Amino acid sequence: MNIDALIETMLVLFIVIIVGYAANKKGILDKNSNAKLSDLVLKITSPALIISSVLNSEQTGDKKEIFNMLFAGVILYLTLIIISKLIIKVFRLNNENGAIYELMLVFVNATFMGYPILSAIYGENAIFSFSILHMPFNILIYSYGVYQFQKDRTKDANSSKDQNKNSIDWKILINPGIISAVIALIIFLFDLKFPAVIKDAFSLVGGATVPISMMLIGSSLALIPIKDVFSDSKIYILSAIKLIAMPFIIYFLSNLIFKDEIIIGFLTVSAALPTASMIVMFANQYNKNIKSASSGVFITTILSIITIPLIISLLLI
Amino acid sequence: MNISEIFTIMIVLFSMILLGYFINKLKILDKNTNNKLSELILKITTPALIINSALGQSPSISRKEIITILLLGIGLYLFLIVFGRLIVTVFQMKGENSGIYQLMIIIANTGFIGYPVLSALYGNSSIFPFSILHIPFNVVLFSYGIYITQKGKENIKFDIKSAVNPCVIAALISLLIFLLEIRVPEIFNRIFGLIGETTIPLSMLLIGSFLASINIKDIFIDFKIYIISIIKLLVLPFIMYFLSKLIIDNNLIIAYLTLSVALPTGPSIMIMVNQYSKNEDKAAVGVFITTILSIVTIPLIIYILLV
Numbered sequence: 001m002n003i004d005a006l007i008e009t010m011l012v013l014f015i016v017i018i019v020g021y022a023a024n025k026k027g028i029l030d031k032n033s034n035a036k037l038s039d040l041v042l043k044i045t046s047p048a049l050i051i052s053s054v055l056n057s058e059q060t061g062d063k064k065e066i067f068n069m070l071f072a073g074v075i076l077y078l079t080l081i082i083i084s085k086l087i088i089k090v091f092r093l094n095n096e097n098g099a100i101y102e103l104m105l106v107f108v109n110a111t112f113m114g115y116p117i118l119s120a121i122y123g124e125n126a127i128f129s130f131s132i133l134h135m136p137f138n139i140l141i142y143s144y145g146v147y148q149f150q151k152d153r154t155k156d157a158n159s160s161k162d163q164n165k166n167s168i169d170w171k172i173l174i175n176p177g178i179i180s181a182v183i184a185l186i187i188f189l190f191d192l193k194f195p196a197v198i199k200d201a202f203s204l205v206g207g208a209t210v211p212i213s214m215m216l217i218g219s220s221l222a223l224i225p226i227k228d229v230f231s232d233s234k235i236y237i238l239s240a241i242k243l244i245a246m247p248f249i250i251y252f253l254s255n256l257i258f259k260d261e262i263i264i265g266f267l268t269v270s271a272a273l274p275t276a277s278m279i280v281m282f283a284n285q286y287n288k289n290i291k292s293a294s295s296g297v298f299i300t301t302i303l304s305i306i307t308i309p310l311i312i313s314l315l316l317i
Numbered sequence: 318m319n320i321s322e323i324f325t326i327m328i329v330l331f332s333m334i335l336l337g338y339f340i341n342k343l344k345i346l347d348k349n350t351n352n353k354l355s356e357l358i359l360k361i362t363t364p365a366l367i368i369n370s371a372l373g374q375s376p377s378i379s380r381k382e383i384i385t386i387l388l389l390g391i392g393l394y395l396f397l398i399v400f401g402r403l404i405v406t407v408f409q410m411k412g413e414n415s416g417i418y419q420l421m422i423i424i425a426n427t428g429f430i431g432y433p434v435l436s437a438l439y440g441n442s443s444i445f446p447f448s449i450l451h452i453p454f455n456v457v458l459f460s461y462g463i464y465i466t467q468k469g470k471e472n473i474k475f476d477i478k479s480a481v482n483p484c485v486i487a488a489l490i491s492l493l494i495f496l497l498e499i500r501v502p503e504i505f506n507r508i509f510g511l512i513g514e515t516t517i518p519l520s521m522l523l524i525g526s527f528l529a530s531i532n533i534k535d536i537f538i539d540f541k542i543y544i545i546s547i548i549k550l551l552v553l554p555f556i557m558y559f560l561s562k563l564i565i566d567n568n569l570i571i572a573y574l575t576l577s578v579a580l581p582t583g584p585s586i587m588i589m590v591n592q593y594s595k596n597e598d599k600a601a602v603g604v605f606i607t608t609i610l611s612i613v614t615i616p617l618i619i620y621i622l623l624v
Contacts, residue, residue, distance in 0.1 A: 215361075
């Protein structure tokens with residue numbers, strides 16, 4: 001792996017983020033089109049990218065490695081949850097924003113930031129393995145994530161009557177992200193072969209994921225009022241933990257469990273990613289502190305442009 | 318390029334239009350997002366695609382060819398204006414809709430269909446010369462387009478600013494980059510490439526979504542629109558092909574010219590007609606019908622004339 005190439009990639013991604021930011025400020029994108037476009041990415045282009053990654057992978061890879069990825073993913077998310085709970089306790093962050101802080105540390109921006117960085121470091125083929133690694137994300141965010149937001153609500157007497165309305169909707173677990181990962185897994189396990197037309201169609205649609213994601217990140221950042229970004233000083237501590245401490249912890253833990261360097265690399269990169277923008281959406285839905293959630297996404301995203309190459313050059317090269 | 322490759326490309330593009338149609342029906346895209354998306358494509362991704370194409374250009378095309386293309390572009394649009402007038406005279410399409418019929422012939426969908434088809438067929442390097450060929454597009458749209466849709470009314474104004482859009486600016490910048498042989502660091506190429514390459518999938522999805530959202534009260538509103546569509550999509554490309562064969566002997570330039578007139582009517586006609594209170598529905602039907610038909614006629618034209 002070449003650190004110059006990685007820095008150049010981060011710079012390219014950063015500039016596309018700025019283009020998205022400018023597009024929002026110029027009125028080319030707005031709040032409504034952001035929501036629609038992120039729907040487009042999550043439901044159409046990134047599922048296409050995942051499937052195209054397995055359709056176009058040349059080597060009929062080691063099937064055992066994929067099961068290791070699946071296993072590593074479960075371990076990763078369990079570990080992230082436990083460590084996050086510990087950190088919240090140790091740093092006494094268990095205030096009314098506790099749920100947001102915890103979710104900030106657990107849920108990373110695997111699609112919008114993870115895929116571009118992964119494919120820059122490991123090539124397009126890596127997308128499929130990475131999507132397998134992060135299969136627990138979609139399941140957890142709609143179960144554990146929703147639970148975290150609701151748990152606090154039960155303490156809050158006023159809103160306890162809303163309980164039923166906010167019960168977990170299990171149907172939502174079957175979403176395009178999960179479905180495409182399962183389809184990709186089946187294609188991979190059974191070595192299914194497809195004609196060029198289908199490969200081309202998936203890679204053309206999937207190819208839009210990275211640039212649109214970056215522009216969307218920029219456009220979403222533009223919607224966060226600057227004064228909100230600095231409204232919660234605890235976010236700084238959390239961001240430092242998220243972007244620097246987390247990848248180190250995950251790196252050393254995964255070295256204890258796994259021998260495969262690619263898995264260790266994937267896990268470390270996963271932990272180094274900024275907070276998922278979905279947190280803001282959830283905070284919005286459950287009337288939590290949106291400012292803290294937005295600020296967390298903003299600060300970790302901006303800082304990650306520097307910390308990710310740093311982490312990778314320190315640990316993985 | 319062989320036939321099966323072209324066939325594959327066309328099926329891929331067509332299936333993306335279909336996908337866009339369903340995405341709209343599933344409410345992932347809607348009318349407002351279509352507008353925003355088309356702004357994104359026309360103001361950001363296509364200009365990036367044009368500049369990216371010019372940055373990687375120098376070996377594949379000569380200065381003389383680019384100057385020729387620039388002049389041919391002016392010739393192309395003058396020809397289209399004359400041809401449009403001729404058609405409405407021959408078919409006796411006079412009256413208030415005459416302007417719409419003429420614009421249907423002149424205004425091609427270079428942005429959403431031209432660039433994707435061209436880039437899929439001839440690679441990214443073809444985008445730059447194609448953008449040079451269509452520099453007169455906006456000038457014609459905002460001068461002659463206004464003139465014929467507004468004929469008979471007073472206060473005909475031509476605002477030069479409306480003719481200068483980001484695609485034209487990108488084409489002019491590209492021309493400078495090309496003529497002055499400006500070299501930029503590789504990273505700029507990557508940035509423009511990354512943003513520009515979304516043009517194809519986004520445009521195709523948008524066309525599908527646009528077809529799904531277009532407000533057509535009656536698709537059989539006017540039989541004459543069908544005549545115009547057939548002339549535009551099948552007759553005009555043949556005429557253009559043989560005319561350009563007489564003038565130049567560069568196969569690639571002949572292909573650019575032929576493809577330019579094989580494209581369906583562009584949605585910008587609706588802005589024109591809408592803004593100047595003509596029969597908007599008729600323009601929408603024209604865009605709808607030519608776009609649907611072009612899915613069959615463009616591969617046909619390529620197959621018969623350009624393979």
